[in-house]
Amino acid sequence: MGLGALGCATLLALARKGYAVEGFEQYRVGNDIGASGGRTRQHRLIYGEGAAYTSLLQRASQLWQQLEQEQQTQLFWGGGFLTIGTPESAWFQAVENSAKQQDLPHERLSRAAINARFPRLNLDEDEEGLFDPAGGILLTHELLIASAQQAQQLGAEVHEHATVSEITANETGVDLRVNGEIRRFDRVIVTTGAWSKKLLPALPIASRRLGMSFHLGKESGFDSQAFPPTMRVTPGRAMWNTQPLPDGKNFKFFVGDAELNEQHDPQLVATEATDSLTPLLYQRIDQHVAEAVNGGHRTIVGGGTWPEAYTWDQAPLLGELATEPHVWIGIGLSGHGFKLAPALGELLAQAIAGEVDLARDWPLFSPARQFAEPQAVYSR
Numbered sequence: 565m566g567l568g569a570l571g572c573a574t575l576l577a578l579a580r581k582g583y584a585v586e587g588f589e590q591y592r593v594g595n596d597i598g599a600s601g602g603r604t605r606q607h608r609l610i611y612g613e614g615a616a617y618t619s620l621l622q623r624a625s626q627l628w629q630q631l632e633q634e635q636q637t638q639l640f641w642g643g644g645f646l647t648i649g650t651p652e653s654a655w656f657q658a659v660e661n662s663a664k665q666q667d668l669p670h671e672r673l674s675r676a677a678i679n680a681r682f683p684r685l686n687l688d689e690d691e692e693g694l695f696d697p698a699g700g701i702l703l704t705h706e707l708l709i710a711s712a713q714q715a716q717q718l719g720a721e722v723h724e725h726a727t728v729s730e731i732t733a734n735e736t737g738v739d740l741r742v743n744g745e746i747r748r749f750d751r752v753i754v755t756t757g758a759w760s761k762k763l764l765p766a767l768p769i770a771s772r773r774l775g776m777s778f779h780l781g782k783e784s785g786f787d788s789q790a791f792p793p794t795m796r797v798t799p800g801r802a803m804w805n806t807q808p809l810p811d812g813k814n815f816k817f818f819v820g821d822a823e824l825n826e827q828h829d830p831q832l833v834a835t836e837a838t839d840s841l842t843p844l845l846y847q848r849i850d851q852h853v854a855e856a857v858n859g860g861h862r863t864i865v866g867g868g869t870w871p872e873a874y875t876w877d878q879a880p881l882l883g884e885l886a887t888e889p890h891v892w893i894g895i896g897l898s899g900h901g902f903k904l905a906p907a908l909g910e911l912l913a914q915a916i917a918g919e920v921d922l923a924r925d926w927p928l929f930s931p932a933r934q935f936a937e938p939q940a941v942y943s944r
């Protein structure tokens with residue numbers, strides 16, 4: 565239940581295995597309200613977050629390529645991904661080590677090389693880049709809609725404007741209250757993102773809103789080949805992402821820093837959100853977009869903030885709950901889960917089919933793992 569990136573991916577993975585499966589979404593599939601809103605998401609294969617993710621990212625790429633063929637629609641725009649930072653910094657080194665250890669194609673680019681190849685990007689004098697040729701951007705709404713459609717073609721049922729308000733599990737199955745009516749299932753998988761604590765209050769997650777702004781390019785040079793998605797992480801400076809938009813003329817900008825990364829009320833979800841973040845966010849965007857991008861308008865022509873569920877170690881919670889029989893979760897994608905979702909959905913389906921033992925093979929994602937004291941999460 566909850567048909568965002570992970571819910572749609574899980575629905576499709578279960579439908580591919582022949583399960584009789586139903587998906588419930590409180591809004592519509594492909595909505596702009598949940599964490600999967602905002603048109604596009606970055607994809608990269610070289611992953612400083614840990615070697616364990618590489619096989620999942622490779623599998624996710626195969627799965628959306630398969631979906632592109634099945635639904636005859638473009639879901640991914642290639643062109644590469646550029647990590648920006650100072651070469652001696654921990655993040656830059658983690659990304660470079662990941663590329664080397666996993667033997668993934670990559671290019672180390674000097675500032676001068678980046679200026680020549682991607683003239684719309686503006687780096688500080690001491691910064692360099694690491695180019696991942698397998699990176700690019702994913703079209704979020706299209707991907708969710710295509711996944712749900714494919715699942716439906718394989719027999720899945722999709723219920724929109726269907727809000728689950730209660731989950732009651734016992735040894736023989738699970739009752740869901742959907743729009744006030746009780747429905748009984750053998751098992752349920754909860755993929756409700758930042759809303760999850762409403763249903764499962766004990767989950768170790770915090771919800772935060774991340775903001776992105778859309779800008780007009782003044783000149784050409786904003787297509788995904790000339791202006792790849794980037795992530796700039798330099799200690800002591802603002803962390804930012806740039807992304808081309810699929811029209812090839814305009815771009816997206818994300819800025820995070822210590823203040824923006826503050827924890828917010830874990831119960832804060834879209835319907836209850838205040839605008840408290842907005843003035844601060846827009847002030848930061850104003851400050852940084854002009855520094856980071858050459859030939860772009862600072863004026864914000866779209867965008868917003870979207871709620872995301874974070875865990876304290878930024879790895880998702882994936883598996884069956886020890887306390888609630890037959891209740892599985894896929895929650896806490898922590899600001900980097902869109903690109904992983906098809907592979908995580910498949911893992912959940914494989915675990916339900918008994919093909920994978922998540923507790924043994926993926927302890928990284930165990931819902932029962934213990935966390936250190938909650939600390940400020942770092943957004944990507």
Ligand SMILES: Cc1cc2nc3c(=O)[nH]c(=O)nc-3n(C[C@H](O)[C@H](O)[C@H](O)COP(=O)(O)OP(=O)(O)OC[C@H]3O[C@@H](n4cnc5c(N)ncnc54)[C@H](O)[C@@H]3O)c2cc1C
Nearest residue numbers: 566568569570590598599600606728757897899901902903
């Ligand atoms: C601004 C921003 C930028 C990001 N950038 C990147 C990026 O570049 N690359 C990347 O890989 N990841 C990125 N992420 C992370 C990624 O987008 C998320 O991890 C991912 O989309 C989360 O998907 P989800 O399915 O867990 O949650 P959601 O997409 O939020 O889906 C949850 C769904 O559950 C529904 N729901 C909730 N409660 C109920 C209920 N009771 N009954 C029925 N339905 C319910 C909601 O309406 C929603 O549709 C970013 C996230 C944000 C917010």
